Amino acid sequence: xxxxxxxxEDARFIEKYRPDAYPRPAVTVDIAVFTVIDxxxxxLLIKRNEAPFRNQWALPGGFxxxxxxxxxxxxxxxxxxxxxLREETGLPLDPTYLEQVAAFGKPMRDPRMRVxxxxxxxxxxxALGSLIHAGTDASHAQWVHVSDLKKRALAFDHExxxxxxxxxxxxxxxxxxxxxxxxxxxxxIPELRAVHEVVHSQAxxxxxxxxxxxxxxxDGIIEEAPGxxxxxxxxxxxxxxxxxx
Amino acid sequence: xxxxxxxxEDARFIEKYRPDAYPRPAVTVDIAVFTVIDxxxxxLLIKRNEAPFRNQWALPGGFxxxxxxxxxxxxxxxxxxxxxLREETGLPLDPTYLEQVAAFGKPMRDPRMRVxxxxxxxxxxxALGSLIHAGTDASHAQWVHVSDLKKRALAFDHExxxxxxxxxxxxxxxxxxxxxxxxxxxxxIPELRAVHEVVHSQAxxxxxxxxxxxxxxxDGIIEEAPGxxxxxxxxxxxxxxxxxx
DNA sequence: GCTATAAAAGTCGATTTGACACTATAAAGA
DNA sequence: TCTTTATAGTGTCAAATCGACTTTTATAGC
Numbered sequence: 001x002x003x004x005x006x007x008x009e010d011a012r013f014i015e016k017y018r019p020d021a022y023p024r025p026a027v028t029v030d031i032a033v034f035t036v037i038d039x040x041x042x043x044l045l046i047k048r049n050e051a052p053f054r055n056q057w058a059l060p061g062g063f064x065x066x067x068x069x070x071x072x073x074x075x076x077x078x079x080x081x082x083x084x085l086r087e088e089t090g091l092p093l094d095p096t097y098l099e100q101v102a103a104f105g106k107p108m109r110d111p112r113m114r115v116x117x118x119x120x121x122x123x124x125x126x127a128l129g130s131l132i133h134a135g136t137d138a139s140h141a142q143w144v145h146v147s148d149l150k151k152r153a154l155a156f157d158h159e160x161x162x163x164x165x166x167x168x169x170x171x172x173x174x175x176x177x178x179x180x181x182x183x184x185x186x187x188x189i190p191e192l193r194a195v196h197e198v199v200h201s202q203a204x205x206x207x208x209x210x211x212x213x214x215x216x217x218x219d220g221i222i223e224e225a226p227g228x229x230x231x232x233x234x235x236x237x238x239x240x241x242x243x244x245x
Numbered sequence: 246x247x248x249x250x251x252x253x254e255d256a257r258f259i260e261k262y263r264p265d266a267y268p269r270p271a272v273t274v275d276i277a278v279f280t281v282i283d284x285x286x287x288x289l290l291i292k293r294n295e296a297p298f299r300n301q302w303a304l305p306g307g308f309x310x311x312x313x314x315x316x317x318x319x320x321x322x323x324x325x326x327x328x329x330l331r332e333e334t335g336l337p338l339d340p341t342y343l344e345q346v347a348a349f350g351k352p353m354r355d356p357r358m359r360v361x362x363x364x365x366x367x368x369x370x371x372a373l374g375s376l377i378h379a380g381t382d383a384s385h386a387q388w389v390h391v392s393d394l395k396k397r398a399l400a401f402d403h404e405x406x407x408x409x410x411x412x413x414x415x416x417x418x419x420x421x422x423x424x425x426x427x428x429x430x431x432x433x434i435p436e437l438r439a440v441h442e443v444v445h446s447q448a449x450x451x452x453x454x455x456x457x458x459x460x461x462x463x464d465g466i467i468e469e470a471p472g473x474x475x476x477x478x479x480x481x482x483x484x485x486x487x488x489x490x
Numbered sequence: 491g492c493t494a495t496a497a498a499a500g501t502c503g504a505t506t507t508g509a510c511a512c513t514a515t516a517a518a519g520a
Numbered sequence: 521t522c523t524t525t526a527t528a529g530t531g532t533c534a535a536a537t538c539g540a541c542t543t544t545t546a547t548a549g550c
Contacts, residue, residue: 026267206527234516479545
């Protein structure tokens with residue numbers, strides 16, 4: 001498919017176009033960041049230090065930077081999500097996994113003004129997860145066990161957003177390569193199984209999971225890595241994800 | 246989960262808040278409307294009669310109506326999609342199926358200004374599909390065979406949007422009840438099979454599809470309806486979708 | 491009535507899945 | 521050093537599912 005061309009007429013029209021004719025919404029991104037800490041699925045919450053919902057817990061996120069001219073239209077929504085993630089977590093590197101979930105656009109979801117939010121979910125490797133908490137003020141950012149979320153009241157409609165992100169996460173762990181972003185660069189079969197178990201909060205048969213794993217291996221999705229993982233009992237074979245870009 | 250409450254402080258803050266601090270994007274909805282006409286999957290395209298991309302084909306859609314005050318924040322994005330669908334198709338009733346697909350937010354996707362678009366796909370029953378074309382100016386709205394889309398250049402990034410909507414449609418036909426929105430209120434097994442075939446553009450084994458169908462029936466998703474569908478050969482049993490709201 | 495056609499029903503082997511038993515290998519402790 | 525314990529890794533089996541295929545049945549059209 002090739003995109004339709006802009007005509008001279010278009011160019012003239014655009015030159016004259018005054019974009020202030022209609023009121024516009026503010027657009028934000030909100031990100032459900034997941035990782036696994038101590039064999040439990042956790043998500044990052046930020047304590048707001050501004051009204052509205054000051055001192056309440058919310059998902060990390062912020063406004064999409066929109067440029068000030070026709071030529072400079074600012075950053076993409078995806079880039080805004082990646083940037084906010086970097087800024088709020090303080091992580092130097094790109095997230096292992098970042099995917100858009102949906103736009104949330106009910107009126108009055110923000111009492112200040114009309115705000116439409118695009119939700120993302122991000123996955124962080126377990127080892128990095130602990131860094132975030134250490135780096136920032138502990139009272140400002142907090143990893144919260146997903147199983148404890150029911151007790152929490154979140155700002156805005158972030159409970160709905162988080163719920164949608166969780167559903168999407170579970171779907172991706174089952175049917176795509178998302179789970180590999182929740183283990184280390186190298187991992188054992190039981191480690192990967194633990195991720196699946198913790199995401200679905202249900203135990204999986206070790207033998208059956210291994211069979212499934214071996215099919216991924218045959219399909220070239222994962223490959224054996226050198227070394228063995230020393231555990232309290234029999235050492236486990238170590239693997240790595242093949243599509244490491 | 247209960248939402249966090251607004252405090253008095255919030256109320257005072259909101260009262261003083263001036264929402265014009267940062268530039269905002271325009272937000273639109275774009276809708277891929279699908280139906281089946283003459284046993285082929287088609288989507289509705291609209292010929293733009295304004296710049297940019299004047300006289301080019303585009304997906305139906307339009308701007309989300311944002312209110313002018315804190316109290317009146319306008320319509321929800323979902324409502325905007327339903328409204329645009331009504332307006333552009335002229336159909337009096339609600340669409341049988343309308344689902345958000347994703348937000349498209351790259352800068353420069355609209356040459357006039359920064360526009361973020363939320364994409365939806367809608368499904369229309371076959372009988373109603375023909376009405377639309379008849380009702381509007383034929384040169385203005387057109388049902389296009391999905392298999393012929395490669396040849397068409399569409400305005401904006403509507404080719405990407407349409408492609409994402411098609412992918413989602415196929416996923417929903419396979420794994421949810423979307424297909425029932427592409428047959429009549431009552432339908433036969435072969436009619437429903439034709440929908441699956443046309444969406445995936447591949448023939449399905451009649452016997453195996455029937456077996457799958459019968460499992461849906463056992464699960465109470467569909468139920469037998471009175472009467473028989475008269476065909477050129479053996480009459481077919483008629484069914485209906487059970488969850489008719 | 492005969493024929494063509496498609497709905498409807500049935501068959502069969504291959505594959506997948508879930509539940510479970512069994513074996514192998516290391517650490518830990520007596 | 522021998523035994524225990526834990527868990528990685530292997531194997532088995534029946535049930536469910538799936539794809540390809542055959543057979544029966546009911547109707548329209550000739």
